[in-house]
Amino acid sequence: MNQFDDYVKALDPDVRASVRKATTNVARARERALSVLFEDAESARLRAMEVKSHVLDNLRGYLLRLEERCVHNGIVVHWASTADEARILIGELCLGAGGVGETVVKAKSMATEEIHLNEHLEGLGLEVVETDLGEFVVQLDHDTPSHIVAPIIHKDRHSVSETFQREGLGPQSSDPATLAGQARDFLREKFKRAKVGISGINFAIAETGRLVLVENEGNNRLSTTAPKVHIAVMGIEKVLPRESDLPLFLKLLAGSATGQLLTVYTHLIHGPRKAGDLDGPDEVHLVILDNGRSKVMNGPYREILRCIRCGACLNACPVYRASSGHAYGHVYSGPLGAVLGPALEGVAGVGTIAKASTLCGACEEVCPVKIPIPAMLLKLRSELKQPRAPWLAFQQAASSQRAWSLATASLPVLSSLPNPWTANRERPQRQGRDFRRWWDERA
Amino acid sequence: MRVQLLLTCLCDAFYGEVGIASVRVLEHLGCEVAFPKEQTCCGQPPFNAGDWASARAIAERCAGVFQEDLPIVTPSASCAAMLAEGYPMLGLDAPQVFELCQFIDEVAKPSSWPSLPSPVRAVFHRSCHGRMLHLGAVQERVLGLVPNLTLEPIEDADQCCGFGGAFSVTHGGTSVAIGSAKLDALGAPTPERVVSGDAGCLMHLDGLSARSGRVLKFSHVAEILAEAL
Numbered sequence: 001m002n003q004f005d006d007y008v009k010a011l012d013p014d015v016r017a018s019v020r021k022a023t024t025n026v027a028r029a030r031e032r033a034l035s036v037l038f039e040d041a042e043s044a045r046l047r048a049m050e051v052k053s054h055v056l057d058n059l060r061g062y063l064l065r066l067e068e069r070c071v072h073n074g075i076v077v078h079w080a081s082t083a084d085e086a087r088i089l090i091g092e093l094c095l096g097a098g099g100v101g102e103t104v105v106k107a108k109s110m111a112t113e114e115i116h117l118n119e120h121l122e123g124l125g126l127e128v129v130e131t132d133l134g135e136f137v138v139q140l141d142h143d144t145p146s147h148i149v150a151p152i153i154h155k156d157r158h159s160v161s162e163t164f165q166r167e168g169l170g171p172q173s174s175d176p177a178t179l180a181g182q183a184r185d186f187l188r189e190k191f192k193r194a195k196v197g198i199s200g201i202n203f204a205i206a207e208t209g210r211l212v213l214v215e216n217e218g219n220n221r222l223s224t225t226a227p228k229v230h231i232a233v234m235g236i237e238k239v240l241p242r243e244s245d246l247p248l249f250l251k252l253l254a255g256s257a258t259g260q261l262l263t264v265y266t267h268l269i270h271g272p273r274k275a276g277d278l279d280g281p282d283e284v285h286l287v288i289l290d291n292g293r294s295k296v297m298n299g300p301y302r303e304i305l306r307c308i309r310c311g312a313c314l315n316a317c318p319v320y321r322a323s324s325g326h327a328y329g330h331v332y333s334g335p336l337g338a339v340l341g342p343a344l345e346g347v348a349g350v351g352t353i354a355k356a357s358t359l360c361g362a363c364e365e366v367c368p369v370k371i372p373i374p375a376m377l378l379k380l381r382s383e384l385k386q387p388r389a390p391w392l393a394f395q396q397a398a399s400s401q402r403a404w405s406l407a408t409a410s411l412p413v414l415s416s417l418p419n420p421w422t423a424n425r426e427r428p429q430r431q432g433r434d435f436r437r438w439w440d441e442r443a
Numbered sequence: 444m445r446v447q448l449l450l451t452c453l454c455d456a457f458y459g460e461v462g463i464a465s466v467r468v469l470e471h472l473g474c475e476v477a478f479p480k481e482q483t484c485c486g487q488p489p490f491n492a493g494d495w496a497s498a499r500a501i502a503e504r505c506a507g508v509f510q511e512d513l514p515i516v517t518p519s520a521s522c523a524a525m526l527a528e529g530y531p532m533l534g535l536d537a538p539q540v541f542e543l544c545q546f547i548d549e550v551a552k553p554s555s556w557p558s559l560p561s562p563v564r565a566v567f568h569r570s571c572h573g574r575m576l577h578l579g580a581v582q583e584r585v586l587g588l589v590p591n592l593t594l595e596p597i598e599d600a601d602q603c604c605g606f607g608g609a610f611s612v613t614h615g616g617t618s619v620a621i622g623s624a625k626l627d628a629l630g631a632p633t634p635e636r637v638v639s640g641d642a643g644c645l646m647h648l649d650g651l652s653a654r655s656g657r658v659l660k661f662s663h664v665a666e667i668l669a670e671a672l
C-alpha cells in the first residue's frame with residue numbers, strides 16, 4: 001500500500017465523485033476558453049514557454065531590474081533566501097505595523113503556504129485570517145488546501161455550511177450565495193480591523209516594477225488596499241520582462257486555471273498610496289523568496305520553474321482525479337507538486353510521490369508553458385534510492401531469448417498466484433496461439 | 444517493403460494473436476515481415492521504475508537485435524514510445540520505429556481496407572503513450588477505413604485507463620479507481636467491442652471488467668484489422 005491507495009480507499013464516494021466532476025468540468029472549460037482566447041492555442045503556449053525560459057536564463061538581471069523599478073515606485077523590496085528568513089522578516093513587518101493581537105488578512109498565496117507562514121504569525125500572537133473563501137474554510141476546519149487553485153475541491157456546500165454554523169457565522173443553508181454572504185459579513189469586519197494585508201503575486205513586471213494579481217472574489221482587492229501595510233510574497237521565478245507580456249499570460253492563466261476568458265479582478269499594483277489617492281496602503285513590501293529555487297535552477301528540474309500555478313495539470317491528471325490533492329502530502333499537489341516538491345526539498349524526502357503517475361502525459365499536454373512533467377517524473381524516479389535486486393533479475397531474464405521465453409511462459413502460471421494485480425482484477429490468461437510457435441511453424 | 448516486428452513482452456506472454464494479426468496486417472499491405480527471434484524486452488519496465496542502469500543494458504541489447512536500416516513496427520504505442528523517446532533519455536540513439544497504425548497511416552497509406560464480415564459497434568480507447576508519439580487520431584483514422592466498423596464516441600476519451608505499467612501493482616487501488624471510471628465511460632454506449640492499440644490497457648481493463656461483472660469484449664486494433672482480412 002501507499003499513501004495514494006490509502007486516500008483513494010478513505011475518500012468518501014461523494015467527495016471522490018465531486019472531485020472528479022469538478023476537475024472534469026474545469027478541464028473541459030479550459031479547452032473551450034483557450035479555443036476562444038487564441039486563434040492557435042498551441043503557438044500561445046509555445047510563446048509563453050519561450051518567455052518563461054528567457055526569464056530563467058536571465059533571472060538575475062530581471063530581478064535586479066524589478067527591484068530597482070519597485071524601489072523607484074516606493075515599494076520596499078526584501079530578499080529571503082530561505083523559508084525561515086521570509087517568516088522572520090514578515091513576522092517583524094507585521095509586529096511593526098500593529099503588534100500582538102492585531103489582525104492580519106491574507107489573500108490566497110501558495111508561496112505563503114509553502115513557507116507555512118500562518119503558524120509562524122499565530123505563534124507571534126497575531127490573528128491571521130484567510131480571506132479567499134476556500135482558504136477561509138480550510139482555515140476554519142484546520143485542514144489544508146487540496147488544490148492549488150480550488151483549495152476546497154474536496155468539500156461540498158453542505159460541509160461548508162456545517163463549518164460556518166459551528167463557527168457561528170450563520171444558520172444552516174444549502175444555498176451557495178447565502179453561504180458566501182455569511183463569509184462576506186464575517187470577513188468584512190476583519191478587513192476593517194486589519195493592519196496588515198498579505199498576498200501572493202501572479203506576475204511581477206521587471207520593466208515597470210508593477211505587481212500583478214488575479215482573483216475572482218474581491219478579497220485580494222480588500223487585502224491589498226484596506227490595511228495600512230501590504231506585504232506581497234513572490235517566488236523568484238514570478239518575474240516577467242515587459243508589460244506587453246501580460247496579455248498573453250493573463251489569458252493563458254485564466255483560461256488554463258478556471259476556463260475563464262479573464263479573471264473577475266486583475267490588479268496592477270504600482271506602489272503605496274500617493275497624495276490624493278482615495279485608498280491604498282501606506283506601505284507596500286515585496287518579499288522575493290528563493291527557498292530552494294536557485295538550486296532547482298541549476299539542476300535537471302529547472303523547467304518546472306516556468307510554472308504559473310494554473311492547476312491545469314491537476315485537473316487533467318487521472319491520479320489526482322482519483323485520489324485528490326491531500327494524497328500528495330505536500331503543499332503543491334498533482335503532477336506539478338510531484339515534480340516541484342521533490343525538486344525543492346530533495347528526492348530523499350518526498351521523492352516517492354514521483355511514482356504516483358501513470359505517465360499518461362495529460363499534464364504536459366495541458367501545461368500553458370509546456371513543462372515536460374512526465375520526463376521529469378521519470379528522471380526523479382531514476383534518482384530514488386531503491387533496491388536493485390528485482391531489476392537485476394529482470395535484466396538477467398531479458399538478456400537471453402531462452403531465459404526470456406522461460407520467464408514469459410511462466411507468467412501466465414505465476415499470475416495465478418495471489419498478487420496485487422488480482423486483488424481487484426482477473427488475472428490475464430494466454431489468449432489464442434503462441435506467437436513464436438506460430439512463427440516457427442509457418443516458416 | 445521490409446519491416447521488423449517488435450512483438451512486445453505482453454504479446455509474447457499473453458496475446459500471441461495480436462502478434463499474429465500484426466504480421467497478417469503488414470503482409471496484407473505488401474510488407475515482408477522479419478521477426479528477430481532474439482528479441483526480449485524493450486527496457487521500459489525498469490526505465491519507468493527508475494532503474495536506468497538495467498533499462499540501458501536491456502535497451503542496448505534490444506537495439507542490437509534489430510537491423511539498423513530497417514523500420515521496426517510494433518503493435519504498441521507504449522513500446523514504440525520507449526524506443527523513440529525513452530532511448531534518447533538513456534543516452535542511446537532512437538531506432539526507426541513505428542506503432543502499427545502509425546506505420547499504416549504514414550508509410551503504407553492504404554486507401555481502403557476489406558470489410559468486417561458483419562457490422563460491429565465499437566468504442567476506442569486511445570492509449571496514452573500515443574501522446575508521446577504525437578499519434579493524435581491516427582489509430583481512429585486507420586480504423587475508420589474498415590467498412591462495417593462503427594466507432595461510438597465516449598466521454599473524456601483522452602483520460603488514461605490507469606494501467607501505467609508497474610503503477611498498476613505499486614498503486615493498485617488508485618489504478619483500479621481510475622480504471623473503473625474509464626470502464627464506466629467505455630461501457631456507456633454499450634459497445635459490442637472495446638478496441639485499443641496497447642495490450643497493457645486491454646489487459647488491465649479486461650481484468651477489471653471481468654472482476655466487476657461487466658460484460659465487455661476487448662480487442663486489439665491489429666485483431667480488428669486482421670478480422671477484416
